[in-house]
Amino acid sequence: MSPGESGTLPVRIEQDVVVARQTVRKLAQDCGMRLIDMTKLVTAVSELARNTVVYGGDGDMDWHVLKEVGRLGLRLTFRDTGPGIPDLKLAMTDGWTSGNGMGLGLTGAKRLVDDFVLESSPGEGTRVVITRWV
């Protein structure tokens, strides 16, 4: 595991969510992440990857190993070409859901990582970038 390493996985069907979780767990282990931080990151990945499969379409997850002033981190980007999110503020409200979920996916994932960026254009797709430092 070395800084600068990166890769991409498809996030298109349910089984891809499991593979995304397993891939990130392995990367986090290789970076020396503590169990609790790894658990939070993998849970966030599960929420975001599921969103990508359910609401997105044609989605992917990019992973990058980061290094900054001697510490390692993982940055994950979930991107899709789905319908996008018309109201980002509403989407980031606890308990709000456009589907039949609990409305904790986006807001919950945000609480579980160090950095969270959500970008979306209606009709073009959605991008969520999360970072967790070791």
Place this chain on the structure above:
Amino acid sequence: MERIPILQMGQFLLVTIQVDMHDQLALTLQEDLAERINATSARGVLIDISALDIVDSFIGRMIGTISGLSRVMDAETVVVGLQPAVAITLVELGLTLPGVSTALNVERGMKLLRERVTT
């Protein structure tokens, strides 16, 4: 089709989740349990999740649903074996599993079920 086994022990059903579940597997378990409670007249369900590395909102919802549906079918559900890191993450995620009974391990979970069913 892939399925999570449900074991019967007297008047209780035991489920040990040992695989990294995809969503459909969780939904199948929910349906299978409802059918087994009905077929066996089970009074309690013990779900061991000690092998789960994470519990996300989907699995959390499944646990809540199983607990609710077993209650309306006159059975109690106890969830056991939540790992400390999983418990911390779950609460931070915003899920506290309201209405779900939990116990630290299988032994305590079985004790809890026996107490509930006999009184």
